[in-house]
Amino acid sequence: MVQLHIASLSGNAGRRYFPFSGYLGLTPVTVQGVVHTSLESDGKPIRARALTVSVRCYETRISRSRAVRSTLLVDQSVTLWQKPPAADFEYLGETEYPFTITLPKRCPGFSAANFHDYRTFWRLEAVLEHVPVSGVGSRLLRYYDLALVRYDVPPSPISVNPPPPSTHALHLQTTKPRAPIIRYNISTPTLPIGPNDLIFTSLFLQPLDPNVSIRSASVVIERRIDLHHFLASTASDLSLPPPSPVPATPISASPAATDDSPTDDDSTLSGHVSPRYLSDFRSPYSLTPSASSSTLNSTSSGTSSSTTHPLLAASPHHTTPPIKIPDHSRRSSTPPQAFSPTSSLSTSHDAPARTLTMNVVSTDNSSLTCDAAGVWTKTMTLQWPASRSLSRWALGETMHSSLASVRFFIRVKITIASPAGNEVLELDPRELTVAATSEAERRVALAKYAEQREGVGRSKSKSPWRARREQEATGSPPGRPEAVPPIPPRSAPSSTDHGRHSHKSSPRESSSSAVPPPMPGRSLDLEAQRSKTTRRTTRRPHTSAGPRDKSNLPYAAQSDVGMRSTPDAEHTHTSSPGPQPRGMPRESGLGESVGYAMAEGRDRDRQREREREREREREKERERRSVAREKERRKAKEAVPDVPVADVRAWEQELARIEQRSRRSSAGMLGSWGLMKRKRVAQPDGG
Template identity: 40%
Template sequence: MQLLLYSKNHNGLKFFPHTGFLGVNNVVVEGVVGTRLDADLKLLPARQITVSVRCYEFRLGRIGGVVSSKTLVDYTQVLWTKPDGNDFFDLGEIEYPFKITIPPQTGGFSTVSFVEYRCVWRVEATIHHAHISGIGTRLNKHIELPLVRYDLPAFLPSPRPLMHISAARLDSFITKPKNLSMRYTIWAPRDPIGPTDLLPISIHVLPEARNISIRSATVVIERRIQFNESQSPVSASSSSAVPNTPTASSAMASSLMPSRSFSAVSSGTTSSVSLASDTRPLLPQPQYPKDRSGSSESLVGKPIVLPIVGSESSGPFSQAENGIWSKTLTVQWPSAKPSSRWGIGETIHSDLVSVRFFARVKIIITGPHSTDSFELDEEEIFTTSINDAERRLAMSKTRSQSSSEARSKSKSPRRTRRKLENTPEPVPDASTSRLKPPSHSHKPSSPTPSSSKEKGSIPRRPHTSAGPRDSSLSRFSPPKSSSEIATPPFDPLVGARLTSKKRPITVSTMGGSSVTQMTQNGHAFSPIISLSSTPSTSSRSGSSTFESANCQKDNESSSAAVREWEAELARIELKSRRSSDLLGFGFKRKRPSVLATAVGSRCGASGNKHSLLQT
C-alpha cells in the first residue's frame, strides 16, 4: 500500500504550503492524507491513521549521520481509527482531509540547516498497521514545512541606549609587555539583528601614553555552536525549553469517521496518541559504536566556530578633547542565498544545543618605537531569522486581517437591509407637498400592506436634458407598477396645453382614444385604463369630472410650476435642434416610412386631443 500526503490544492511542491506567521498569529496547515493499493489490490490490516505537525532538532556527525535528536513541538490529529472490538481493520483506498492550527505561543525555532545541526518542521502522515516482517508496524511519509519565527525571543537583554563616552565609562583594560596599555569599551546594540540589517559597532580607546595613535580596526562576527554534554546519542521526545502549551487528549472514535485530536509537547511530558509505539521516534536513528562516534563526541566540550561577516575601518580614528579615540564600524548582516544549502541561523538556546553570535574586535596601534595589535573583548550579538521590517509587515497584515474580519462580522448585509426596512420615512417639507398629487385622488387597493408604502426618490430630468438638475424639485412618490398607478383628477385645459407642447412619444394612443396623465415631475404618460363604454367607465369619468372641478384651486397653484416646465422643455428642444444642425442631421433626408409614422402619430394625437376637449 502507498501512503499519499499532499496539499489541499493537490500541488506537488517541495515544501508543504501553510498560511500565517509563526509567533504572530495562527499558522494553518491544510492537506489530504490518502492511500492507494498496490497492483495486487491487497488490503492492509491497520489500526489508525494520524497526521502530525512536528518540530525536530538534530545533531549531525561528521559523516552526515544523526547523532541525537529531540522533538520540540508535536500537534497530532487522528484521521481514522479501527472499530471497537477489532485489533485491526482492513484498509483500502481512502482520502481524509485535515486542518491543523498552530497557535502563536508554540515553541520551536525557525527552520535552519547547518553542517552540524538542523532544526526542521515537518508534516507527517502515519499508518499504524499490523506487524510486517522487514517493514515494521508503521508506514510514514513526511514533507518539509518551512516555518520561520516572526516574534522576538524571550531571552533578549534590556536595550542599551547610546550615551556620551567619558573616561569613567571605559570599563575594560588591556596591557602589553612593551609598556603598552590602554582602557577601552565596545558598544554594540542589543536589539535583534536580521538579514540585511545594519549592525553598528562603536570602539572607544584611551591609551595610557600620549604618543600612541590608533591606526586601524577590524571586526569579525562569529557563529559558535555548543552542544550540551548531558545529551546522549539516544533521541529524546521532550524539551524543557519549550513553554507549556494547552494540550488536548486524543480520544479514540468508535466509528469509521475521523476523529480529531491535537497535542503539543510540554515540559517533561508529551501528549500524543496513546500508542505503545509512539514513545519511540518516527525515524529510528542509527546508534554508532564508541570507536566510530569518537570524532563527534570530541566536539561536545568544544564549540564549533564559523566566521559569518566582517568589516574593516576605512579611515583613521577621531580623537576627542579628553584623549579618547573613537571609531564606528558598520556591518551589514548577510542573508542566506536561496540556492545555498546552509543558512546563517539565529540565536538558539535549547537542551540540545546553543547557537550564539559574537563580535570580535582587533585594533592596531602605533607607538614611537613599534606597531602592535590588540584583541579586545568580544561582544555578543543577538540575531533572528527575519529583520525588523519583515516583522512589522507581518504584524500589520495580521492586524488588517483581524480588522477586516471584525468589520465583516459587525456589518452583516441582512442586518443592514433589515435596519433600512424598519427605518421610518422622512417627513416631507412644505415645499414638496404642493408637488404631490392631491390627498383625495383615487388609488387602487393594494393586496398587501407593504405595497401601499411609497418611497421617495430624487426626480430626474428627461434623458435628453443637458442642463443641471433643478434643486427646486424635491422628493415625490412615483407609482411602482401598473397596478399601483394613481389616477389624479384630469383637467382638460391643462392636459390640452401640456399635450400640445409634448413630443409625439409622450402621448400614448389606445383604441382610437388617448388619456394623458400628468406625473409629479411634469411628464405626461398614459395609464393602462380601458375607455370602453361600460357603466364602471362612465361612473369613473363622472367622478373624475367632479373631482377636477373641486381641484381647480390646486391646479392654479401648480400652474406656475407647469409654465416653468414648459419653458424648460422649449429651451431643451431648441438646444436639441441646434445640436442636430451642427452635427449635420438636419440635412439628412428621412425615410418615407419614418415620415409617414410621424405624420400619423401627430394626426392621431391631435384627434385624440379634440375628442378629449369635446368630452
C-alpha cells in the same frame, strides 16, 4: 497493501515544501490538506490500527564519527482514523480524510535551517500503523517539509542592568602582556537584528600612555555553533519528572477562536517544556528538549476531539499535569537571562564537543578621531546580509538547544602605534542577538495577516447588488426625515407592468419605475419608497447568478431603447447619459450591466464598420497600383525594337546545335572512363 498520499487544499503538493498560512511565532500557523489511501495493484485492503497526521520540528546533529542524533522538539498530532476499541486491527481501504492543524503563536521550535553537521527542520508527516509485514515493518510514513521561519524575537543576551550608553564609561581595558594598556568601551545594538538591518558599532578608546595612538580598527561579526555532547543534557537536568501521557480532552474552541487573543493560543500548549522557556516568556529559542520535548493539543476537521501523544512511554511512578504558559500579566515581571560570551545555556557546565566559527560580515577603518581628553572615537556601520533560501547554508539565528547553540559575536581588533612599535590588540567580544526576520518583515507580516483575517468573511463576488446592500446597510437610519433610499426602488416584473416591457413608456409609468432626483422645493413620498423597497425581491449576490437576477433585463432594454428613440427619454429614465445631480446614487444592477453591454456592442459595430472602410480603401489602393504596373509593362514592351522572325529561328537552331555537341562530348568522356575502368579490372585477372 495500500499507498499513502498527502495532498494540499491550497496549492500543488508535488513541490518540495508543503503550503501553509501564518507566521510562526507571530501568528497562528495553519496547515490544511487531505490524507488519502489508495489500493495497490492487488486490490487488497490492509489491516491497520490508526492513521495520524502530525506537524513536527526536529533537530539533527552529526558527530565526528558520522553518527546521527535527532531530537524531536515539537509534535502536534491529529488522529484521523483508528480501529474500534474491541478489535486489534481493522481493514482500511481507499479513504480520504481532510485535516487542519493549527500551531499556536507561542509554539516552540526553531526556524528551518541547514548548517554544517547540524540541521533544524519542520515536517508534515502522515503515519499509518498497520499489522506487521515481513520486509516492510508496521508503519507507513509519508512526509513533506515545511519552510517555517520564526517571526518573533529571541531573548536578548544583554544583562539586566547594562551601563547607560550615554555615559560611555571606559570601564574595560586590554590585558595583553608587554603591550600598552588601552581603556575602552564598545557600544553595540541591544535590540535583535535581522536581514538587511544596519549594525552600528561605536568604539571609545583611550591609551594610558599619551604617546600611543590608534592607527586603525576592524569589526567582524562572527557566528559560533557549539556542538554539545550527546549526553550533556538529560531529562534529569530539566528538574522535571519523567514524561507521562496527558489524557485527551475534548476541545470546543475552533482554530478561528484562538486567533483572537494571544492567551488562547498560549493555553493550547501543554506538555513538557524546558524551564527556561517557562521563565523567559518571550521566545522558545532557548528551548532545551529531552527526547520527549513537547506534547501539543491539536484540532482537526477529521476528528471532533484533540489527541495528545507522548514521545516516551509513561512512567508508573510519576504523573505530570499539563504545563500552562504564563499569561500576559505575569510576563513583564521576569527579567531576561544574562548571557556571557563563554557560557552555554543549553547544556551542562561541560565544554562543547566542537565549535564551528564563521565570519559573517566585517569592515575596517583607519580614520579615528581623538578629542582633547585623548579619547579616540569611531562609529562603524555594517549591514546584515539578506536571508538565504533553504537550499543554501543558512546564516541562522540566536538559539540554544540540547544538541547545539548558535550565537553571534562582535569582535573588534585595533592597531596601535607606540614608541616600541605597532601592536594589534583584540578587545573582548560582544554578543549580538540575531533574529530570522527583521522588524520591517514583521510589520509586513502582521499587515498581511490582518488583511487576510479581514478578507475571510468578505465575499469575492463583484456583484453590484452586494454593493447596493452595503450602501443600504451603511446609509442613514430609517425614520430620519432626510433619509432617502440610495437605490431607486423597483417592484418585481408582472404581466400588467407594460412600462417595463415596451420600448416606450408613459410619464406615469416612468415615474413609478424610477425615482427622479431630488429637486429644490420638491418633496418625496418616503413611505411609498420604503414600501416599494420592501416589496423588492431578494437577489443572489452575483451578476450571473440565475433567472432571478434577470428581473432588470427588460427595464434595461427599455431604458436603452428609450434613450435612442424618444427625445424626452433623458427626462423620464434614471439611466440617462446626462449628468446626475449630486447626492443621487448611481444606478447599479443587471440593467446597468446590460445597458453597458449594449452600448459596448454598438461601439464594436462602429469599430467593425471602420475596419471595413479601411479594407475597402486598401483594395482600391491595390487596384490603382496594379493598373500602374500594367501600364509600365506595356511601355517597356513598346520600347523594345522588333526582331525579324528569321533571326530568332537562326538563334534557336544555333542553340540546339551547341546543346547537341555538348551532349556528345559528355557521352565520350563517360565511355572512355568506363573503358579505362574495365582495363584496370582485366589487368589483375590476366596477371
